[in-house]
Amino acid sequence: MEEGKGRRIIMFPLPFTGHFTPMIELAAIFHHRGFSFTIIHTSFNFPDPSRYPHFTFRTITHRNEGEEEDPLLQSKTSSGTDIVVLISLLKQCYAEPFRQSLAAEVGGGGKVCCLVSDALWGRNTAVVAEEIGVRGMVLRTGSATSMCVYEAFPVLKDKGYLPIQETRLDELVTELPPLKVKDIPMIETKELEKLYQILNDMLDGAKLSSGVIWNTFEDLERLSLMDCNNNLQVPLFPIGPFHKHSYYLPPKSRNKDDDKITEWLDKQDPQSVVYVSFGSIAAIEEKEFLEIALGLKNSERPFLWVVRPGMVQGAEWLESLPSGFVENIGHKGKIVKWVNQLEVLAHPAVGAFWTHCGWNSTLESICEGVPMICTPCFADQHLNGRYIADVWRVGMLLERSKIERKEIEKVVTSVMMEKEDGLRERCLTLKGRANVCLSRDGSSSKYLDKLVSHVLSFDS
Numbered sequence: 001m002e003e004g005k006g007r008r009i010i011m012f013p014l015p016f017t018g019h020f021t022p023m024i025e026l027a028a029i030f031h032h033r034g035f036s037f038t039i040i041h042t043s044f045n046f047p048d049p050s051r052y053p054h055f056t057f058r059t060i061t062h063r064n065e066g067e068e069e070d071p072l073l074q075s076k077t078s079s080g081t082d083i084v085v086l087i088s089l090l091k092q093c094y095a096e097p098f099r100q101s102l103a104a105e106v107g108g109g110g111k112v113c114c115l116v117s118d119a120l121w122g123r124n125t126a127v128v129a130e131e132i133g134v135r136g137m138v139l140r141t142g143s144a145t146s147m148c149v150y151e152a153f154p155v156l157k158d159k160g161y162l163p164i165q166e167t168r169l170d171e172l173v174t175e176l177p178p179l180k181v182k183d184i185p186m187i188e189t190k191e192l193e194k195l196y197q198i199l200n201d202m203l204d205g206a207k208l209s210s211g212v213i214w215n216t217f218e219d220l221e222r223l224s225l226m227d228c229n230n231n232l233q234v235p236l237f238p239i240g241p242f243h244k245h246s247y248y249l250p251p252k253s254r255n256k257d258d259d260k261i262t263e264w265l266d267k268q269d270p271q272s273v274v275y276v277s278f279g280s281i282a283a284i285e286e287k288e289f290l291e292i293a294l295g296l297k298n299s300e301r302p303f304l305w306v307v308r309p310g311m312v313q314g315a316e317w318l319e320s321l322p323s324g325f326v327e328n329i330g331h332k333g334k335i336v337k338w339v340n341q342l343e344v345l346a347h348p349a350v351g352a353f354w355t356h357c358g359w360n361s362t363l364e365s366i367c368e369g370v371p372m373i374c375t376p377c378f379a380d381q382h383l384n385g386r387y388i389a390d391v392w393r394v395g396m397l398l399e400r401s402k403i404e405r406k407e408i409e410k411v412v413t414s415v416m417m418e419k420e421d422g423l424r425e426r427c428l429t430l431k432g433r434a435n436v437c438l439s440r441d442g443s444s445s446k447y448l449d450k451l452v453s454h455v456l457s458f459d460s
């Protein structure tokens with residue numbers, strides 16, 4: 001399909017894995033329809049462009065970059081990074097460089113038909129796009145439900161649910177069932193007002209945009225999408241799950257470690273392995289790390305566990321494990337720094353995914369029909385965990401406050417032994433519903449056609 005031939009889309013992703021990956025997948029979907037792409041990317045977390053030879057990358061740098069007074073460097077403190085402070089600084093530091101870069105791209109000839117920016121960049125991208133004379137759309141990489149909850153924040157504040165109080169954590173939010181107070185998407189921060197501003201600005205930006213593209217599918221979030229439609233009053237395009245559209249994205253370069261993981265999985269029985277990963281940002285305390293290690297060992301199932309270097313607070317990698325732990329588990333468990341998650345979840349040996357419930361991981365697990373053990377860590381992950389466990393019923397919650405070896409053993413055994421009635425069947429049913437949405441006449445495919453027409457209409 002060549003509808004987009006001769007037309008260029010500019011993209012502006014937020015520089016984090018959970019946001020960059022769906023943006024690149026979206027570019028690949030559009031590239032398949034003939035569009036070409038320029039990706040404006042911050043120097044912060046700049047990706048390896050050689051992995052995406054079809055796309056042109058432009059780096060934007062900010063004032064004081066790399067110098068002592070670089071605010072982004074200063075945001076890294078010994079107690080870790082406050083993600084709210086970091087996002088707020090990224091928005092400040094890159095606002096002007098982004099404006100200059102977009103102006104140069106649009107002024108540089110070639111037909112630029114629109115800008116697609118991550119919703120978290122907020123209203124500035126919409127304002128800048130308008131000023132430069134290009135239509136601006138936003139990509140929301142999280143769920144539609146989380147957007148509805150952010151929209152409800154003023155009500156939640158009025159009713160006293162926010163700021164969250166420790167004593168009310170288990171209370172039902174009657175305005176947003178089945179959410180409990182502890183499921184409200186919040187981030188632990190010393191800058192609560194900044195967090196409210198970021199979220200409000202995201203909603204304003206979406207409302208000013210020419211449409212919101214969503215990595216979700218209608219059958220999964222129909223009611224929330226209807227609410228978003230009412231709230232945002234711009235066209236919505238739920239075309240996900242992005243990674244399941246048939247398009248060509250050059251495969252991630254495989255290394256020897258990937259091969260070793262596949263070899264190890266190949267040796268395991270079908271649906272016998274617990275795959276454990278807490279995504280690309282979440283960090284855990286050393287005592288939680290030790291409980292997870294012992295819980296996994298005691299549950300006596302093979303496990304594949306991603307421990308990112310730096311994920312355990314105060315440790316480089318595995319040094320806080322009891323001595324001999326790795327040797328003692330032998331072939332029964334495998335601890336690695338990173339995996340190709342799509343490949344792992346699709347492997348027949350994987351029987352459960354113990355996840356932090358990031359939105360990408362949630363969708364990836366749903367698409368492979370893998371039951372989840374949910375340990376949300378921050379932001380939308382709490383809400384995703386509640387929906388996985390109580391709405392779609394394709395997983396079980398194992399809250400962070402309950403991370404203790406005996407509880408872990410109990411939940412892992414329960415999911416693996418299918419003690420939860422009908423869990424695996426529900427996972428397969430939901431996987432089937434995702435496939436229907438992605439099929440030729442399915443809602444995601446239809447929305448994609450509408451989206452392509454919408455973007456093409458910007459020419460006229």
Ligand code: UDX
Binds near residue numbers: 019
């Ligand atoms: C962040 C936020 O934490 C989350 O709340 C929001 O929903 C999305 O952005 P992140 O930690 O990046 O989440 O998790 P997730 O959204 O699940 O994305 C992680 C991505 O990294 C997934 O696409 C996953 O496939 C990939 N991954 C993770 C790997 O490929 N290998 C790994 O070892 C771990």
